[in-house]
Amino acid sequence: MTSSIVVPVAVPATTARLSHRTGFWVTAATFLALMAFNTVPTPLYALYQARDGFPTFLITVMFAAYSIGVMVSLYLAGHLSDRLGRRPLILAATVLEIVAALVFVLSADAASVVAARLVAGLGIGLLTASATAHLADLRRLSHPASPGFAATVAGVANMGGLALGPLIGGLFAEFSPAPLVLPYIVFFVGFLALGLAYVFVPETVEVDRSFRYRPQRVRIPADGRRAYWAAGTAAFAVTGLFGSVAPTFLAGRLGVTDHLVAGAVSFSVFGAAAVSQVVFAGRSIRTQLRLGLVAMIAGLLMLGAADLSTSGILFVSGGIIAGAGVGLLFRGALATAGSLADPRTRGEITSGVFLLAFAGMTVPPLAVGIALLALPLVPVFLGFVVLVLALTIWGGLVILRETARVA
Numbered sequence: 001m002t003s004s005i006v007v008p009v010a011v012p013a014t015t016a017r018l019s020h021r022t023g024f025w026v027t028a029a030t031f032l033a034l035m036a037f038n039t040v041p042t043p044l045y046a047l048y049q050a051r052d053g054f055p056t057f058l059i060t061v062m063f064a065a066y067s068i069g070v071m072v073s074l075y076l077a078g079h080l081s082d083r084l085g086r087r088p089l090i091l092a093a094t095v096l097e098i099v100a101a102l103v104f105v106l107s108a109d110a111a112s113v114v115a116a117r118l119v120a121g122l123g124i125g126l127l128t129a130s131a132t133a134h135l136a137d138l139r140r141l142s143h144p145a146s147p148g149f150a151a152t153v154a155g156v157a158n159m160g161g162l163a164l165g166p167l168i169g170g171l172f173a174e175f176s177p178a179p180l181v182l183p184y185i186v187f188f189v190g191f192l193a194l195g196l197a198y199v200f201v202p203e204t205v206e207v208d209r210s211f212r213y214r215p216q217r218v219r220i221p222a223d224g225r226r227a228y229w230a231a232g233t234a235a236f237a238v239t240g241l242f243g244s245v246a247p248t249f250l251a252g253r254l255g256v257t258d259h260l261v262a263g264a265v266s267f268s269v270f271g272a273a274a275v276s277q278v279v280f281a282g283r284s285i286r287t288q289l290r291l292g293l294v295a296m297i298a299g300l301l302m303l304g305a306a307d308l309s310t311s312g313i314l315f316v317s318g319g320i321i322a323g324a325g326v327g328l329l330f331r332g333a334l335a336t337a338g339s340l341a342d343p344r345t346r347g348e349i350t351s352g353v354f355l356l357a358f359a360g361m362t363v364p365p366l367a368v369g370i371a372l373l374a375l376p377l378v379p380v381f382l383g384f385v386v387l388v389l390a391l392t393i394w395g396g397l398v399i400l401r402e403t404a405r406v407a
Contacts, residue, residue: 020142023201024135028153030090030194031131034097035161037187038066038120039243039270040169041104041113043263046247047173047180052110056248060369063244065114067362069121070128071355075216078129083211086134087203089126094195096123101188105181128158128354137204152278159274159327163267166243170263179259236330236360237388238299238322242269244365245372246319252377254312269319273327285332286403292328293396295321297389304385307378329396330357332403364388 018026041048045059081089096119103116132154139150172183246269247262256262276295280288299322306314364384371380 017202018197018200020138020202024138024142024150024153026194026197026201027090027131027134027138028157030094030198031127031135031154031157032161032164033187033190033194034093034123034127035158036165036168037097037101037191038124039162039165039266040172040183040187041117042166042243042266043170043173043247043259044179044183045244046251046257046259046262048110048113051180054110056245056372057369058110059248060244060366062110062114062117063240064362064366065117066121066124067240067358069118069123070125071121071358071362073122073125074129074355074358075125077126077216079216080213081130081133082205083208085203085205085207086130086137087198087201089130090134091195091198093123093127093130094191094198096120096126098188098191098195101184101191104184105188107180131157134201134204138202141202141204152281155277156274159270159277162239162243163270163274166263166266166270168263170260170267173259173263236326236357237364237384237391238296238319238326239270239273240361240365241368241384242266242319242323243361245368249307249315249377249381250312253307253381254310254315256312265316265319268316269323272320272323273330276324276327277331280328286400288328289332289396289400289403292325292330292332293392293400295325296329296392296396297325299323299325300385300389300392304382304389307381307385329392332399 017023041062045062048054048062049056049059077089100116100120100123103112103119107113107116132151135150135154135157139146139153143149169179169183173179176182243266246266247259250256250262250265276292280291283291299318299320302314302318302321305311306318364387368380368384371383
């Protein structure tokens with residue numbers, strides 16, 4: 001998500017440093033842990049709601065605060081690791097997640113939770129591009145013959161972390177005596193340990209002393225611009241839904257109040273998005289887009305049927321299948337956007353597609369929360385499914401036409 005190509009260099013160390021190989025795995029562990037932390041609250045929202053008595057709409061606000069934090073940070077600072085170095089950005093992200101963990105521990109009301117989510121999102125906006133680039137740099141310096149391995153590890157750390165978070169939160173919710181405190185204390189201690197280890201990871205970028213700050217430039221491909229809005233919004237609306245109000249649907253429509261089950265459902269959806277990208281990585285971009293489009297349509301239809309029939313099996317299966325489609329559709333859209341871009345603007349277009357993804361995670365779930373203030377759960381959820389289904393079909397078909405034209 002950077003606007004320039006940076007060649008990794010072995011920066012001379014002035015203090016003790018880990019090897020590039022060891023630093024690679026410390027970076028991957030840090031990436032995984034910070035991403036997991038940000039989905040831990042998913043099965044805990046019901047406990048906050050029971051404690052503070054706020055409406056379901058506020059759950060979507062809490063989730064939206066995180067996505068807004070990511071987008072703001074990504075726009076303002078997501079590109080700075082190319083100029084200032086990878087380590088300062090990742091260490092700053094770790095510090096922000098430590099602050100967010102402290103706010104969660106000390107939270108006394110819903111406003112504190114919203115603030116913690118916003119701070120956590122700011123940290124992730126710093127982290128994602130910087131950690132992905134640092135992994136690639138470290139791998140090239142330690143294993144020049146297999147640079148593609150870094151992309152796989154980065155993908156697993158990113159989506160795998162998001163998948164693990166709800167499962168961890170669900171375990172604490174079911175078996176911990178203080179589920180709104182202990183998980184954050186555990187992550188706080190883990191972040192301190194990882195941050196201390198990361199201090200010794202080698203830097204791979206020489207600081208640009210002449211750098212003059214400007215926000216990240218963001219573009220969307222001129223061809224099919226509206227289709228990218230549709231595809232990005234539709235794909236990540238599904239993960240946004242399962243990261244925010246899915247536990248509310250499980251409890252209100254299906255009568256499932258077990259917090260571990262709620263965490264496991266969200267884990268399955270995020271996990272499917274990660275696994276599908278690994279499993280189908282060898283297929284052509286056009287094939288991935290087709291599979292993603294079919295999976296999204298099938299999964300959304302199953303979610304709609306689950307809403308009408310109160311079927312837990314359909315709800316979980318639909319979420320997993322749609323989640324797999326999210327991974328493939330987004331990966332394909334990102335690759336297609338890159339192929340349409342001039343090399344000088346490829347990073348800007350990549351950032352634009354990522355920002356669309358987070359907008360998709362934010363706006364539709366927030367609209368669901370607003371609708372729930374006045375309407376019953378069944379028509380609101382069904383309306384969400386119909387809207388996302390229409391956006392998916394339209395955006396997916398347009399992007400498929402673009403891939404055929406480029407090919």
